Amino acid sequence: MAAKDLIESFKAGPTCSLCLDYFTDPVTARCGHSFCIECLLQCMEGADATLTCPECKQLIQISNLIPNKDLQQLSTTRKRRRHHLLQSLENLxxxxxxxxxxxxxxxxxxxxxxxxxxxxxxxxxxxxxxxxxxxxxxxxxxxxxxxxxxxxxxxxxxxxxxxxxxxxxxxxNFFCFKQALKYEYKKIHEFLEDEKRLHLQLLEQETRDKEEKNEKKKDEFSQQIKLIQTKILDIQEKMDKNPLELIKGVKSSLEGVEELLDQEPDLEDGPEIWTTYRTTGFKKMLLRHYRDITLDPETVGPHLIVSEDLKQLKCGIANNERDGGVGVLGAQTFTSGRHYWEVELGDNIKWEVGVCQDPLSTRGNLSILVEDIIALEGFRFEDNFLMWASERDDIVSEAIEKLGIFLDYEDGNVTFYNATEEIYIYSSPKTVFQGPLRPYFCISIHNQENIPGSLIICPKSN
Incomplete structure (x- = not known):
């Protein structure tokens, strides 16, 4: 199609038959023909002349003319399109x-x-x-x-x-929630501070009571010593006199001696057990670092047996094909972080639980040396119980059923807890750990009923 034909095709659409251009304010007569209103009115001759349709010559009443909005819109659109087309032809x-x-x-x-x-x-x-x-x-x-x-x-x-x-x-409400959260933690901090203050006050009062009791006991012993010393001097004086005076005074010198000799120094039950205080939330904090510890069968000593689930250690028949001590290491190694696990000690006569330098990394073999161990040891005999650490002599404590071990590698510290009562027992002196550490376990050959000793590592689910 030629450009001229294309442009002309736009005129074949909505155009007035009188002005031959696009409609302007078109109206439609009853006969159905449409014209521009001005073009149609120009067809009237005289003020009282009649108006007839230029197409079909039918009589048109001006009051019956209907504005054709659709035709007006179509004409406007086509006119705009034609204008744009004329402009676009220059840019084609x-x-x-x-x-x-x-x-x-x-x-x-x-x-x-x-x-x-x-x-x-x-x-x-x-x-x-x-x-x-x-x-x-x-x-x-x-x-x-x-x-x-x-x-x-x-x-x-x-x-x-x-x-x-x-x-x-x-x-x-974010600000309100934030403030409420801060306030809740502030209350917790205040509660823990109050608890700490109370426990310290009770500990100080207990210390004063023990000191007062000890001072009283020492005064009693001092008085007893003075009485004995006085009697010793009296006898010494009699012994230095001539035989006749010695015989005459011997009865008075021996008065009260038997009574002094019958008195025995009394320390009651030995060192007193200090009152321990349960810290609110400490067990929950420790459980955040709980590790599922298992035993390493490759490190089992000749008298020990490890269960299939690697959780229980028993003393059994000697295995002469293996070398090593009577302890066993955990399968896990730790070179950083915080770690916690618990052990059920049963009714063993003697046990030793803690951590040990990994012998494979330090010496290339599985032999365990005493200097590599940081542990807590317990000894039970009838109703008596004694506990001591590898760094000190002894620790006064009641018998323990379940022991908790907390290792803080970066802090260089191993802490032991009575996991049943949820109370602190002992913390090792701070040190700088070198290389991997592994859990360490050791038990007695048998208990007081001559039944082979055993201990159980508590599963993580507990």
Missing amino acids: TTCDKHGKKEMLFCEEDQKLLCESCSLAPEHKDHQVVPMDIAIDKYKVMLQEKWNILKKKEKEFRMILEKMKRITDPYMD
Whole structure:
């Protein structure tokens, strides 16, 4: 289609038959014909002249004329399109092959064509349309997508508004929640501080009571010593006198001696056990670092047996094919961090539990040396119980059923707890750990009933 024909085709649409141009304020008569209102009124001759339709000559009553808005809108659109087309003709590209304006569009190849190119064999079966039709088509397509996107945008805006209605109250209360959380932790800190202050006061009072008791006891012993010393001096004086005076005074010198000799120094039950205090929340804190410890069968001594689940250690028949001590190491190695585990000690006569330098990393073998061990030892005999650490002589404590071990590698410290009563027992002096550490366990050959001794590592679920 030539450019001129294309432009003229726009005039074949909504145009007035009187002015031959696009409608301006069109009206429609009862006969169905439409004209510009001004063009139609110009057809009247005289003030009282009748008006007839220029197309079919039917009588037209001006009061019966109906404004045609649809025709007006269509005319406006076509007029605008024609204006744009006239402008676009100046900007149309020219075909390099034929030198003609490219006014057609191939929908398959999405390419502008001139009239000669559209007749080429490669476009024979293609849908080739005038550029304005293609523009209208793609505008409609884009308009549809635009409408869908606007609808989708509206949906998301509605969801966003709904989210705001849901989340805004929470965000508005964020400061209140934050302050409440701080206040709760402040109360916990205050509670722990009060508990610490109370426990320290009780410990100080207990210390004063023990000191007062000890001072009283020492005063009693001092008085007893003075009485004995006085009697010793009295006897010494009698012994230094002549025999006659010695015989006369011997009875008075021996008075009270038997009574002094019958008195025995009394330390009651030996060193007193200090009152221990349970710290609120300490067990929960330790359980955050709980490790599922298992025994390493490769480190079992000749008198020990490890259960299939690697959790229980028993004393059994000597295994002469193995070398090593009577202890066993845990399978886990620790080179950093905090770690906690618990051991049920049963009714062993003697046990030793703690940590040990990994002998494989230090010496390349499984032999365990005493200097590599940081442990707590317990000894039970009838109703008596004694406990001592590898760094000191002894620790006064009641018998323990379940022992908790807490290793803080960076702090260089191993702490032991009575896990049943949830109280502190002992903490090793701080040191700088070098290399891997492993859990260490050792038990007696048998208990007081001559039953083979055993201990159990508590599972993590407990």
